[in-house]
Amino acid sequence: xxxxxxxxxxxxxxxxxxxxxxxxxxxxxxxxxxxxxxxxxxxxxxxxxxxxxxxxxxxxxxxxxxxxxxxxxxxxxxxxxxxxxxxxxxxxxxxxxxxxxxxxxxxxxxxxxx
Ligand SMILES: [Zn+2]
Numbered sequence: 293x294x295x296x297x298x299x300x301x302x303x304x305x306x307x308x309x310x311x312x313x314x315x316x317x318x319x320x321x322x323x324x325x326x327x328x329x330x331x332x333x334x335x336x337x338x339x340x341x342x343x344x345x346x347x348x349x350x351x352x353x354x355x356x357x358x359x360x361x362x363x364x365x366x367x368x369x370x371x372x373x374x375x376x377x378x379x380x381x382x383x384x385x386x387x388x389x390x391x392x393x394x395x396x397x398x399x400x401x402x403x404x405x406x
Contacts, residue, residue, distance in 0.1 A: 299363045302356055302387050309353040316346045352388075359388040371395050 319342040373395040
């Protein structure tokens with residue numbers, strides 16, 4: 293089976309993120325249950341940082357996996373909002389991009405209603 297080089301790039305990014313995630317997850321696990329009261333505040337702080345790191349990497353991983361899925365569906369490289377092709381330069385810099393620059397800016401600026 294022929295592998296699309298762009299897909300390969302996404303797979304490499306996904307594997308890298310998975311490795312980072314498993315390393316961070318180990319760190320989060322190690323933070324709990326040590327029973328050392330003196331270090332507990334410091335440990336909690338470290339655990340907190342690691343937990344935030346896990347969240348960030350997990351979010352990136354979800355984006356890359358979504359892009360891979362879109363590759364399989366033949367949808368990769370097309371904006372999910374305006375259905376126009378995403379600029380090749382943008383895809384090179386951000387293979388997991390699912391929106392063109394215009395739609396991405398719109399999504400980031402206006403859609404979040406609290
Ligand atoms: Zn668009």
